[in-house]
Amino acid sequence: MKNFYPLILLIIVSMIPFSCSKKDTQSDSKSIKQASVSAFVDPFIGTGGHGHTYPGATVPFGMVQVSPDNGISGWDWCSGYHYSDDITIGLSHLHLSGTGIGDLYDIRVMPISKKVNLSTTVQSRDDIPYRSRYNHEQETATPGYYSMFLEDHAIHAEVTATLRTAFHRYTFKEGDDQSMIIDLGYTVNWDETTESKIDVEDKFTVSGYRYSKGWAKNQKVFFVMKFSKSINAHDLYVDHKKVSKTNIVEGKETATQLFFNEGSNEQLEVKVGISSVSIQNAKQNIKEYQGSFQFDTVKKNTEAIWEKALSKIRIETPVDSLKTIFYTALYHSQVAPVVYSDTNGDFRKENDSIVTAKDYSVYSTLSLWDTFRAEHPLLLFLAPDKVSDIINSMLAYYEDTKILPVWTLYANETNTMTGYHSVSVITEAFLKGIKGFDIEKAYQAMKETMKQDDRGLKAYKKYGYIPFDTVDESVTITLEYAYNDWCVAQVAKALGKEEDYQYFIERSKAYTHLFDPETGFMRGKSSNGIDWKEPFDPKFSAHRVKAEYTEGNAWQHSWFVPHDVEQLITLHGGEHNFITKLEQLFTEDSEITGDNISADISGLIGQYAHGNEPSHHIAYMFNKANAPWKTQYWVNTILKTQYNTTPNGLSGNEDCGQMSAWYVFSALGIYPMNPASGIYEIGSPIFEKSTIQLSEGKTFTIKADNVSDKNIYIQSASLNGKQLNRSHITHQEIIQGGTLHFVMSESPNKTWGVKKL
Numbered sequence: 001m002k003n004f005y006p007l008i009l010l011i012i013v014s015m016i017p018f019s020c021s022k023k024d025t026q027s028d029s030k031s032i033k034q035a036s037v038s039a040f041v042d043p044f045i046g047t048g049g050h051g052h053t054y055p056g057a058t059v060p061f062g063m064v065q066v067s068p069d070n071g072i073s074g075w076d077w078c079s080g081y082h083y084s085d086d087i088t089i090g091l092s093h094l095h096l097s098g099t100g101i102g103d104l105y106d107i108r109v110m111p112i113s114k115k116v117n118l119s120t121t122v123q124s125r126d127d128i129p130y131r132s133r134y135n136h137e138q139e140t141a142t143p144g145y146y147s148m149f150l151e152d153h154a155i156h157a158e159v160t161a162t163l164r165t166a167f168h169r170y171t172f173k174e175g176d177d178q179s180m181i182i183d184l185g186y187t188v189n190w191d192e193t194t195e196s197k198i199d200v201e202d203k204f205t206v207s208g209y210r211y212s213k214g215w216a217k218n219q220k221v222f223f224v225m226k227f228s229k230s231i232n233a234h235d236l237y238v239d240h241k242k243v244s245k246t247n248i249v250e251g252k253e254t255a256t257q258l259f260f261n262e263g264s265n266e267q268l269e270v271k272v273g274i275s276s277v278s279i280q281n282a283k284q285n286i287k288e289y290q291g292s293f294q295f296d297t298v299k300k301n302t303e304a305i306w307e308k309a310l311s312k313i314r315i316e317t318p319v320d321s322l323k324t325i326f327y328t329a330l331y332h333s334q335v336a337p338v339v340y341s342d343t344n345g346d347f348r349k350e351n352d353s354i355v356t357a358k359d360y361s362v363y364s365t366l367s368l369w370d371t372f373r374a375e376h377p378l379l380l381f382l383a384p385d386k387v388s389d390i391i392n393s394m395l396a397y398y399e400d401t402k403i404l405p406v407w408t409l410y411a412n413e414t415n416t417m418t419g420y421h422s423v424s425v426i427t428e429a430f431l432k433g434i435k436g437f438d439i440e441k442a443y444q445a446m447k448e449t450m451k452q453d454d455r456g457l458k459a460y461k462k463y464g465y466i467p468f469d470t471v472d473e474s475v476t477i478t479l480e481y482a483y484n485d486w487c488v489a490q491v492a493k494a495l496g497k498e499e500d501y502q503y504f505i506e507r508s509k510a511y512t513h514l515f516d517p518e519t520g521f522m523r524g525k526s527s528n529g530i531d532w533k534e535p536f537d538p539k540f541s542a543h544r545v546k547a548e549y550t551e552g553n554a555w556q557h558s559w560f561v562p563h564d565v566e567q568l569i570t571l572h573g574g575e576h577n578f579i580t581k582l583e584q585l586f587t588e589d590s591e592i593t594g595d596n597i598s599a600d601i602s603g604l605i606g607q608y609a610h611g612n613e614p615s616h617h618i619a620y621m622f623n624k625a626n627a628p629w630k631t632q633y634w635v636n637t638i639l640k641t642q643y644n645t646t647p648n649g650l651s652g653n654e655d656c657g658q659m660s661a662w663y664v665f666s667a668l669g670i671y672p673m674n675p676a677s678g679i680y681e682i683g684s685p686i687f688e689k690s691t692i693q694l695s696e697g698k699t700f701t702i703k704a705d706n707v708s709d710k711n712i713y714i715q716s717a718s719l720n721g722k723q724l725n726r727s728h729i730t731h732q733e734i735i736q737g738g739t740l741h742f743v744m745s746e747s748p749n750k751t752w753g754v755k756k757l
Helices: 007-015 029-034 279-285 295-310 320-332 375-382 384-401 422-431 439-451 457-463 474-494 498-507 510-514 565-571 575-587 618-625 628-641 658-668 731-735
Strands: 067-069 090-092 108-112 139-142 145-150 155-161 165-171 179-183 192-202 205-213 219-227 231-238 241-243 248-251 254-260 267-275 313-316 346-348 354-356 407-409 540-542 593-596 679-682 689-693 699-705 713-719 728-730 738-745
Touching: 067 145, 108 155, 108 165, 108 267, 145 295, 155 295, 165 295, 192 231, 192 254, 205 254, 205 279, 219 279, 231 248, 248 254, 267 279, 295 320, 313 320, 313 658, 320 658, 375 384, 375 422, 375 658, 384 422, 384 439, 422 439, 422 474, 439 457, 439 474, 457 474, 474 498, 474 510, 510 565, 565 575, 565 618, 575 618, 575 628, 618 628, 618 679, 628 658, 628 679, 628 713, 658 689, 679 731, 728 731
Parallel strands: 540 593, 699 738
Antiparallel strands: 067 090, 090 108, 108 179, 139 145, 145 155, 155 165, 165 267, 179 254, 192 205, 192 248, 205 219, 219 267, 231 241, 231 254, 313 689, 346 354, 679 728, 689 699, 713 738
C-alpha cells in the first residue's frame, strides 16, 4: 500500500490541489496542531517521470540511503528506481536523489528463499536468477522506512536507517529456506565495479569492499554486515566462477549466497555499516548498535528525527494535497548533501589520502550548480549548524587542487555543470552570519578559483567574456562567472579588500558583452568582439556539444543576471520592454528546435522550463521591474502546474533538493532570487499561515488572509504591524523573528510593492 493514500485518490487529488473545498478537507485546529507532519510525506513523489528520486530509507543528510534497485540502465533510472518498473534485483546502500547521471548503487543485497547459481553470465537483469517482481500496492515508503513484498520469493523486505547504518528485516514464509545474496559485481548506468572483496568472517559477520569507477572516477566503499541468525553455509563466486574451501574472495566481481539457520522464527535482521576508509571504520560506524538487533526501535527513532527536521516549518491549510506536496518537498530538501566522514572523522579523498576532520563532519554529493539557488539558502533555516560543515568540506577539497569544488561525489570532483557556485554558497553563508569556518581561507579559495585558467576562465579573463569559438556553452559560462565574480566582490568588500573588490565587481559586468539589443537575448559572440554566432534561433538547443547554452536555449538562459537586474532592465530599454520580453518567455509557444535537444528542458510554460534550474529565479524578476503582480501570477501558476502528489509530481530532475527547495520557498511566499544578496523576493503565498522555527527560540510567521485558489494577489502587507510596501524582505528581518502579514485578493493591486518614481 502506498504511504497513506490509495493511489487513485492521490491522482485525483493532485489534479485539483488548489480547488478542494473547505468542507471536504477542513480539519479542526486541534487536529492540525497534533498532526504528525511526517505523515504527509510521500517519498514516491518524483520516482516517476523525470524526477529521478528514490523511495528508500535515510535520515536527514544520511551517509546511507538504502533503497531498491530495478536493475536496468536508463536516464530515468538514475536513482536506481523508477515507478514505472515492477522488478527489483535487491537493495543497495548508496543512491543519488534526483540527479541526471546514474552512479553509486553500492553494496547490494537481496533476500531469497531458494538456492541459485550465480555463475551464470549476466548480460542484463533478465539473466539475474534472484530478481523478483513486486507490486506497488504492497510497497510502503515513509520518512526513514521502506518496505516491499518480493512476490517471487514470498518475502516481506523492510529497511530503515541511522546516520551511518542501514537496518534490514526480512520476513520469510514459514518453512521456506532463508538466504541472502550479496552481489558486488552487477552494475547499471555509469557505475562499473573495478575490484571487490567478500569475507565471511564468522557465523554472524560478513565484510568487504567494492571499488568502482563511473561518474566518481575513484570510489571505494568498505562495509560490514551483522546478522541476527548464524550463517550455516555459503557459496562464494569470483567473476561468475564458484570457489570452494574458502571464506574470502577477491577479484573484479564477487558475490555470495548465504544460508541461515532458520531457528524458531521467520525473520532475519541485518545491520550494515559503510565507510570510505576501511572495514575497521565501517565496524566503528555500527558500534553503537553492536548488541541486539533493534529494527523497530531504530525505525521509531528515525521517524522522530524526521519529525523534528520537518517541523522546522509548520503550515496551516485546509487542503491536504498541499500539505503532501509541501512536506514531501521539505523532506527531499534534506536528503542531500550527505555525511561522508566516519564517526572518528576519517574520510578518503580522491587521491586516496585518508584525512581526519577535526570538529566538523565532512559532506559530499554537492550538486552546486543546482543547489546554490534555493537548496543551500533553505539550509540556513533548516540546518544552520550544517552549513559551516559543508563549507569546511569544500575547503578540504580545495586544499589538494587549489580550486573550489564544482560537483563532488564521494569526494570525487566530477567537473559536471558550469560555473563555480561553491563561491555563492560561501558568500551567502558569510554575509548571512554563519560562523564556524575560516573566512580568510575561504576568501583566498574563492579568489584563487576565479583567477585560475581552467574551465574557460583563461578566455574569460582575456576577452572579458568567453567567445563561442573558444569554449562550448560560452554564454551560460560567462553569465555564471559574472555572478560568481559579483559574489567574490561582496566578500572582498566586507573584508576591506578594496582593490580586489574593484577587480571582481568590474568582471561581474561580463554579461553586458553578450547582450544583443537587436534580439533582446544573450548570444554567442566571437573572439573578435564584434560578430554574433549565426544563424541564431532562440529556441535552438544542443545538449552540451557545440552549444552556447547549458541544457537549454537562449530563451531560458538570457535572464541569468541575478546580481544586476536593474542594469539588465536598462539593456532591454527600460521596464516596459523588459516586462514585455519577460512575459513573452511564458507565453511563447513551447517548441524546442534542434537535432540534439537537451532532455533536461522539461516543465515548459511557454519557453520557461521549470524542470531545469536556470529558470528558477526568472518569475521573480518582474518585481525588479515594478510589476510584482506579474511575479505573483506566474509563481502561482508554476506552483499549481509543476508539482503534484503522484509519482510524476516533479516536472524535472529533483537535483539533490533544488526542485523541492524552490517549492518550499515559493509556497511560503518568498524566494532568494540572488541567494548571496540577503534579499528574498516576495511572490504569492499559498498557505493561510506558515511558521519557521529560528534559532534561540524565535519564530518567523507568514500569514495570508483570504488566500485561496483564486485569491493569489497581494493587496497589502505589513511586517510586525508596520505597513510594508515593497516586494522584498531581508534575511536580517526574518532572523529577528516576527510576522509578515499579507491580505490576498482575486484581483491584482498594481500599486502595492511598486516604487514611486
